[in-house]
Amino acid sequence: MPGPRDRGRTPPRRLSGDESALWRHVTGGVKPLSDRDRVTKPGGGLRTGTCAPRPHPEFTRVPSPPPLRVADAAQGRRAGVDKRTAVRLRRGQMRVEATLDLHHLTQADAHRALAAFLAAAQQAGRRCVLVITGKGLRPDGTPGVLRTNVPRWLDEPGIRQRVLAFCSAVPADGGDGALYVLLRKLR
Numbered sequence: 001m002p003g004p005r006d007r008g009r010t011p012p013r014r015l016s017g018d019e020s021a022l023w024r025h026v027t028g029g030v031k032p033l034s035d036r037d038r039v040t041k042p043g044g045g046l047r048t049g050t051c052a053p054r055p056h057p058e059f060t061r062v063p064s065p066p067p068l069r070v071a072d073a074a075q076g077r078r079a080g081v082d083k084r085t086a087v088r089l090r091r092g093q094m095r096v097e098a099t100l101d102l103h104h105l106t107q108a109d110a111h112r113a114l115a116a117f118l119a120a121a122q123q124a125g126r127r128c129v130l131v132i133t134g135k136g137l138r139p140d141g142t143p144g145v146l147r148t149n150v151p152r153w154l155d156e157p158g159i160r161q162r163v164l165a166f167c168s169a170v171p172a173d174g175g176d177g178a179l180y181v182l183l184r185k186l187r
Helices: 017-027 070-074 083-090 107-123 145-154
Strands: 038-040 046-048 098-101 128-132 163-168 178-183
Touching: 083 163, 083 178, 098 107, 107 128, 107 145, 107 178, 145 163, 145 178
Parallel strands: 098 128
Antiparallel strands: 038 046, 128 178, 163 178
């Protein structure tokens, strides 16, 4: 008889012959934990021993750039932007002419998408665009990867030549999870 926890759950499906063979192959060398490896949680549940993840030898870790404070993104003003324009941009008073949403993209895909989007927007004569990175707050309180890296990418030589200024968006447009980017006019 199903218990209270089983309500609403669908029963597990049967594995096909190929899936069963694959599962036996994958789990063939697995040995149960011994009693000394088992640790009980304060709540009475069972927790397995912890192990630190080991890097795969084929992959080398690329050192991360120093963390960028979110406040630095608001300071993305460049020479050539008058004070009035900078204030209007920061207050969200400039009309957003195009939007790029980077949610669910890998860093590499997001970087390529950002560069292509800014190039296309500038070619189309757009002036102010919105780039949505998402807040991506992690449990430890650190901001997400895209939220941290997009301001850096806007300052890279290939993209910097298109960007006049950038700053965090107002809450109605995404707040800290989005950036207004003011593009240079093509000459």
